[in-house]
Amino acid sequence: MKLIPTILCGGAGSRLWPVSRELHPKPFIRLGDGQSLLQKAWLRGAALPDVVETLTVTNRELFFKTEDEYREVADIVGGKDLTNRFILEPFGRNTAPAIAAATLQVAATQGEDACLLVLAADHLIADQAAFAQAVSKAMQLAAQGRLVTFGIQPDMPETGYGYIEVDLDSPVPFVGGPAGESAGFPVARFVEKPDLEKALEYLASGRHLWNSGMFCFQAGTMLREMQQHCPEILAASRACLEQSRTAEGKSFSQVDLDATAFKLVPDDSIDYAVMEKSSNVAVVPCSIGWSDIGSWTALGALTAPDARGNRIEGEVTLHDVSNCCIHSNQRMVGAVGVNDLIIIDTPDAVLIADRSRAQDVKHIYARLKAEGHKTYRLHSTVHRPWGTYTVLEEGRHFKIKRIEVKPGASISLQMHHHRSEHWVVVSGMARVVNGQQELFVNTNESTYIPAGHKHRLENPGLLNLVMIEVQSGEYLGEDDIVRFDDVYGRS
Amino acid sequence: MKLIPTILCGGAGSRLWPVSRELHPKPFIRLGDGQSLLQKAWLRGAALPDVVETLTVTNRELFFKTEDEYREVADIVGGKDLTNRFILEPFGRNTAPAIAAATLQVAATQGEDACLLVLAADHLIADQAAFAQAVSKAMQLAAQGRLVTFGIQPDMPETGYGYIEVDLDSPVPFVGGPAGESAGFPVARFVEKPDLEKALEYLASGRHLWNSGMFCFQAGTMLREMQQHCPEILAASRACLEQSRTAEGKSFSQVDLDATAFKLVPDDSIDYAVMEKSSNVAVVPCSIGWSDIGSWTALGALTAPDARGNRIEGEVTLHDVSNCCIHSNQRMVGAVGVNDLIIIDTPDAVLIADRSRAQDVKHIYARLKAEGHKTYRLHSTVHRPWGTYTVLEEGRHFKIKRIEVKPGASISLQMHHHRSEHWVVVSGMARVVNGQQELFVNTNESTYIPAGHKHRLENPGLLNLVMIEVQSGEYLGEDDIVRFDDVYGRS
Numbered sequence: 001m002k003l004i005p006t007i008l009c010g011g012a013g014s015r016l017w018p019v020s021r022e023l024h025p026k027p028f029i030r031l032g033d034g035q036s037l038l039q040k041a042w043l044r045g046a047a048l049p050d051v052v053e054t055l056t057v058t059n060r061e062l063f064f065k066t067e068d069e070y071r072e073v074a075d076i077v078g079g080k081d082l083t084n085r086f087i088l089e090p091f092g093r094n095t096a097p098a099i100a101a102a103t104l105q106v107a108a109t110q111g112e113d114a115c116l117l118v119l120a121a122d123h124l125i126a127d128q129a130a131f132a133q134a135v136s137k138a139m140q141l142a143a144q145g146r147l148v149t150f151g152i153q154p155d156m157p158e159t160g161y162g163y164i165e166v167d168l169d170s171p172v173p174f175v176g177g178p179a180g181e182s183a184g185f186p187v188a189r190f191v192e193k194p195d196l197e198k199a200l201e202y203l204a205s206g207r208h209l210w211n212s213g214m215f216c217f218q219a220g221t222m223l224r225e226m227q228q229h230c231p232e233i234l235a236a237s238r239a240c241l242e243q244s245r246t247a248e249g250k251s252f253s254q255v256d257l258d259a260t261a262f263k264l265v266p267d268d269s270i271d272y273a274v275m276e277k278s279s280n281v282a283v284v285p286c287s288i289g290w291s292d293i294g295s296w297t298a299l300g301a302l303t304a305p306d307a308r309g310n311r312i313e314g315e316v317t318l319h320d321v322s323n324c325c326i327h328s329n330q331r332m333v334g335a336v337g338v339n340d341l342i343i344i345d346t347p348d349a350v351l352i353a354d355r356s357r358a359q360d361v362k363h364i365y366a367r368l369k370a371e372g373h374k375t376y377r378l379h380s381t382v383h384r385p386w387g388t389y390t391v392l393e394e395g396r397h398f399k400i401k402r403i404e405v406k407p408g409a410s411i412s413l414q415m416h417h418h419r420s421e422h423w424v425v426v427s428g429m430a431r432v433v434n435g436q437q438e439l440f441v442n443t444n445e446s447t448y449i450p451a452g453h454k455h456r457l458e459n460p461g462l463l464n465l466v467m468i469e470v471q472s473g474e475y476l477g478e479d480d481i482v483r484f485d486d487v488y489g490r491s
Numbered sequence: 492m493k494l495i496p497t498i499l500c501g502g503a504g505s506r507l508w509p510v511s512r513e514l515h516p517k518p519f520i521r522l523g524d525g526q527s528l529l530q531k532a533w534l535r536g537a538a539l540p541d542v543v544e545t546l547t548v549t550n551r552e553l554f555f556k557t558e559d560e561y562r563e564v565a566d567i568v569g570g571k572d573l574t575n576r577f578i579l580e581p582f583g584r585n586t587a588p589a590i591a592a593a594t595l596q597v598a599a600t601q602g603e604d605a606c607l608l609v610l611a612a613d614h615l616i617a618d619q620a621a622f623a624q625a626v627s628k629a630m631q632l633a634a635q636g637r638l639v640t641f642g643i644q645p646d647m648p649e650t651g652y653g654y655i656e657v658d659l660d661s662p663v664p665f666v667g668g669p670a671g672e673s674a675g676f677p678v679a680r681f682v683e684k685p686d687l688e689k690a691l692e693y694l695a696s697g698r699h700l701w702n703s704g705m706f707c708f709q710a711g712t713m714l715r716e717m718q719q720h721c722p723e724i725l726a727a728s729r730a731c732l733e734q735s736r737t738a739e740g741k742s743f744s745q746v747d748l749d750a751t752a753f754k755l756v757p758d759d760s761i762d763y764a765v766m767e768k769s770s771n772v773a774v775v776p777c778s779i780g781w782s783d784i785g786s787w788t789a790l791g792a793l794t795a796p797d798a799r800g801n802r803i804e805g806e807v808t809l810h811d812v813s814n815c816c817i818h819s820n821q822r823m824v825g826a827v828g829v830n831d832l833i834i835i836d837t838p839d840a841v842l843i844a845d846r847s848r849a850q851d852v853k854h855i856y857a858r859l860k861a862e863g864h865k866t867y868r869l870h871s872t873v874h875r876p877w878g879t880y881t882v883l884e885e886g887r888h889f890k891i892k893r894i895e896v897k898p899g900a901s902i903s904l905q906m907h908h909h910r911s912e913h914w915v916v917v918s919g920m921a922r923v924v925n926g927q928q929e930l931f932v933n934t935n936e937s938t939y940i941p942a943g944h945k946h947r948l949e950n951p952g953l954l955n956l957v958m959i960e961v962q963s964g965e966y967l968g969e970d971d972i973v974r975f976d977d978v979y980g981r982s
Contacts, residue, residue: 017825018823018825317855317858317859317864319851319854319855319858320848320851330839331838331839331840331841332509332839332840332841332859332864332866333840333841333843334508334509334840334841334842334843334844334852334855334859335842335843335844336842336843336844336845336848336851336852336854336855337844337845337847337848337851338832338843338844338845341829341843343843345841347822348821348822348823349822349823349824349825350822350823350824350825350836350841351825351826351827352824352825352826352827352829352832352834352843353825353826353827353828353829354827354828354829356828357811357827357828360810360811360827360828361825361827363810363827364808364810364825364827367808367810368808368823368825373808373823375823392883392884392891393883393893395893395917395918395957396918397917397918398917398918398957398959400883400891400893400959402884402886402891420935422913422915422937424913424915424961424963426886426888426889426961426963427886427887427888427889443963444911444963444964446913446937446939446961448937466886466889468889468891468959468961470915470917470937470959472915472917472934472935473935
C-alpha cells in the first residue's frame with residue numbers, strides 16, 4: 001500500500017508573533033537546530049519506509065518558500081528520489097476542503113487504495129521511531145477501511161485541545177507487532193476542548209487522548225465517508241479541482257486551485273465534517289513526544305534553562321532576572337529585575353509578554369492586522385521565488401536593500417517608472433540586462449539602472465549572489481514595477 | 492559683573508542605557524521636544540541677561556558633537572553674538588579639577604571679578620524665570636565674596652542626593668528684590684546622602700535642601716578658597732593649563748588639556764575639596780522645577796501617562812498593559828499582560844527593567860563595558876567632526892554605511908589598504924577626490940574608490956550630503972585608514 005505523507009501547511013501562528021507573520025507563518029519558524037517546523041514535518045514523513053512522494057497543501061504565496069525549505073533538507077533523506085507534489089490554495093479554507101482536495105488528487109493519480117498520512121506542518125514530534133511505529137499501526141487500521149486518528153497520551157489536564165474517548169474494550173490486534181500489543185481502538189466519541197474540571201476527569205479516566213490533528217486513511221475510504229457525511233464539500237472540491245491549473249515536471253507536480261471554485265467549497269474542519277460523524281474511526285494511542293508548539297511558552301521550553309530558569313537564545317545581559325524566555329536575533333537585550341517574562345526580539349518588532357499570558361499574544365497580531373501594520377504580514381527580509389530581499393533602510397527619496405539571488409535564479413525582466421537603481425555586488429557574480437546592454441557584474445563591481453530601463457538580474461553562478469541595491473527616486477513603492485517576462489509566471 | 496555660564500558636561504548616565512552610551516552620554520539624550528539635555532543647559536545659561544559667552548568643560552571626544560548641539564539651537568537665543576569657549580579634558584577627572592581649570596581660565600581671560608555660574612549639562616530645570624531670579628540672587632551673594640550653591644526645596648525623602656543644611660537665622664537681604672525676601676542664607680553644613688529615616692527627618696525639618704550641584708562664584712573667590720583648602724589641585728591645574736594647547740578663533744576658544752599634566756591633578760569632587768571645608772558658602776533656596784533625570788523613572792515621567800498609566804513614545808501595541816514606560820525609536824513594541832516595566836528600544840539594544848529597579852540599569856552598562864561590548868560605547872550612528880555614519884549592515888567581506896556630511900564639511904584625505912568603496916549619493920552633492928581625479932557626484936550618481944586610492948569627500952553644498960557607502964574587502968576594520976591631511980587635526 002502506497003503511503004503519501006500529506007502536509008497541511010496553514011495557520012498563521014498568531015500567538016508566535018513577532019517571529020511568525022502572515023507570510024512567514026508558524027511552520028517556517030526555525031528552532032535552535034536551524035530546522036524549521038515545516039522541514040521537520042516533511043522529514044518526518046519522507047523518512048518513513050517506502051515513501052516515494054509527499055503532498056503539501058499550502059497557500060499559493062508560500063509555495064516558493066516551501067519548496068526552498070524542502071530543498072534545503074533534501075540531503076538528509078538523500079538517496080531517496082522523492083517527488084514533492086503541491087496543492088496550492090488561493091486562501092485558507094479550513095481542513096476539510098484541504099483534505100478533500102488532497103484525497104481526490106491522490107485517488108486520481110495513485111488510485112483509491114493509496115494511503116494518505118495527514119500531518120500538520122507546525123507540530124513537533126521528538127521520537128521519530130515511536131512515530132514510525134504508530135504510522136505502521138495506523139496503516140494496518142487504514143487497510144481495514146478505517147479512518148485513523150493519532151491520540152496523544154495526555155500528561156496534564158490541557159484545556160486547549162480536543163479529546164478522543166477510546167473504546168478500550170475492542171482493541172484491534174497489531175499484526176506482526178509484539179504479542180498482546182494492539183494497533184489501536186475504535187473511537188467512542190470526540191469531545192470538545194474541556195474546562196479544567198472536565199480535563200482533570202479525562203486525565204484520570206485513562207480513556208481519553210488528545211486529538212493531535214494527524215490522520216491516516218486510504219483515499220477510497222475518505223471519499224466514501226465524505227460522500228456520506230459531507231457530500232457538498234466533496235462535490236465542490238471535485239468541481240474545483242476540475243477547474244484548476246495543473247503543472248507537472250520531473251519529480252514535481254503542482255495543482256493551483258481555482259479561486260472562484262474554491263470559494264464555493266464549504267468552510268469546515270475535517271473533525272466536524274467527517275470524523276465526529278463517522279462510526280468508522282479508529283485511534284492509535286501514541287507517546288511520541290508530540291507538541292503543537294502552541295505559544296511562546298511551548299517554543300521557549302525547547303531551550304534548556306540556566307540556573308535561574310532563564311531560557312536564552314541570542315545576546316543578553318541580565319541582572320537579577322529569572323524564569324524568563326528571551327530570544328534575540330541581532331540586538332543586545334538587557335534585562336533588570338524581571339521575572340516570568342517572554343521577550344522576543346526581531347529586526348523590526350519586539351514582544352514583551354507575561355509568561356502566563358502567552359496565549360494572548362494573538363491579540364497583538366490581530367490588532368496589527370486590523371491596522372494594516374507591516375509587522376503582522378512581513379519580516380524585514382522578504383522571500384521571493386528567486387531568493388530574498390531585506391530593506392536595510394528607507395529615507396526620503398531613497399531605499400536600500402540587500403538582495404540575495406539563488407544560484408541559477410533570475411529576477412523577471414522589468415522596468416520601474418519612478419526609480420533608478422544602483423547595484424553593487426558584494427558576493428558572487430551577476431548577469432545583468434540593462435537596457436540594450438548585457439553584462440556580467442562581478443564581486444565588488446557595480447552597475448546603474450536608470451528609471452525607464454528594462455532590466456533583468458540573473459545569478460549564473462553556483463553560489464548565492466549578494467547585492468546591495470540603492471534605489472533613488474520620488475516614489476519607491478514595490479508596486480512601481482512593470483514585468484515583461486517572468487520565469488515564475490508573475491508577468 | 493560678567494557672568495559666564497560654565498557647563499560641566501561629564502558623566503556617562505549609565506542608568507539611562509541603552510539611550511546613553513560612553514560616546515553618547517546622558518547630556519546628549521533628546522527629550523520629547525527634540526532638544527537634548529545639553530542644549531537645554533546651554534540655552535538656560537545663554538538666555539540669562541547680559542551673558543555674552545559660555546564655557547564648557549567636556550571630554551575631548553565629545554567636542555565636535557557638543558559644538559553641533561550648540562549650533563543647532565543657537566538661533567533660539569538669536570541676536571546674541573555668543574562666544575562658546577571650551578576646555579577639553581583628555582579623560583574624566585571629577586568636578587574639582589574641571590572647576591579649577593575653568594576658574595583659572597576665566598580669571599586669566601576675563602579677570603578675577605568675573606563670575607562663573609557652574610551648571611550640570613544633564614539636569615532639567617522647568618522654570619526658567621525662577622531659575623533666572625535664583626541666579627540674580629546668587630550673583631549678589633557672589634559679589635559679596637561668597638561661594639554660592641543652589642539648594643532645591645525637597646518634596647520627598649530622597650535618599651539619592653546630598654543635602655545642604657541652611658542657617659535660617661542669618662538671611663542675606665535680596666537687594667532690589669521684593670520686600671522681606673532674602674537672597675540666600677549661609678550654609679550650616681553639607682550632609683551626605685542620608686538613609687530613609689534621616690531623609691524623612693530632613694524633609695520635615697524645613698532647614699534641609701537638596702544639593703543641586705550648581706554653583707556661582709567670582710573667579711577670585713574660588714581661587715582664594717582653593718588656595719586655602721586644596722592648594723595641590725589648584726597648583727596642578729595651573730601647571731596643566733600652562734602645558735596645554737590653546738586654539739582661538741572668531742567667537743571660539745578651545746583649551747586642550749595636556750593629558751600627562753592633567754593626570755597629576757588630584758581626582759576630587761568640588762564638594763569635598765572646597766565646599767564642605769569653606770566657612771564662606773551661601774545657598775540660594777530655589778523652586779525651579781529641577782530634576783537630575785537620574786534614571787528611566789525620571790526620564791519616563793516627562794511623558795504624559797495614558798488612562799492606564801503608560802508613558803509611551805514611539806510605536807506600540809498593548810494588550811492589558813499598565814504603568815509601563817515604553818520608548819521605541821524605529822520598531823514596533825508589542826506588550827501583553829505586563830505592568831510596571833521600563834521598555835527602551837534602540838537600533839542595536841533593548842532594555843526591559845522593572846520600574847522599581849531603574850537604578851540597577853547601571854549594572855548592565857558596567858557589565859557591557861567590562862566585556863567591551865560595542866553597545867556600551869557607541870550607538871549604531873557614530874558622530875564625527877564632519878557629520879555621522881551609521882552602519883546599516885555588516886556581512887562577510889562587506890559593510891554598508893549611511894554617511895551624512897554637514898554642509899561645508901569634509902572627510903580627511905585618506906586611503907585604505909584593504910577595502911574599496913562604492914559611494915552612491917542619495918541626497919545633496921559631493922565633491923570627491925579619487926586618486927588623481929577630482930569630480931562632483933550629484934544625487935543619484937555614484938563613484939568607486941579602489942583600495943589604495945587616496946580619496947577625500949567634501950560637501951560643498953548648503954544641505955546635508957547623504958551617501959550610501961558599500962565597502963568591500965578582506966578586512967573592514969575602522970583602523971584600516973591612513974590620513975594624509977585632516978582639517979580636524981587627526982592626521
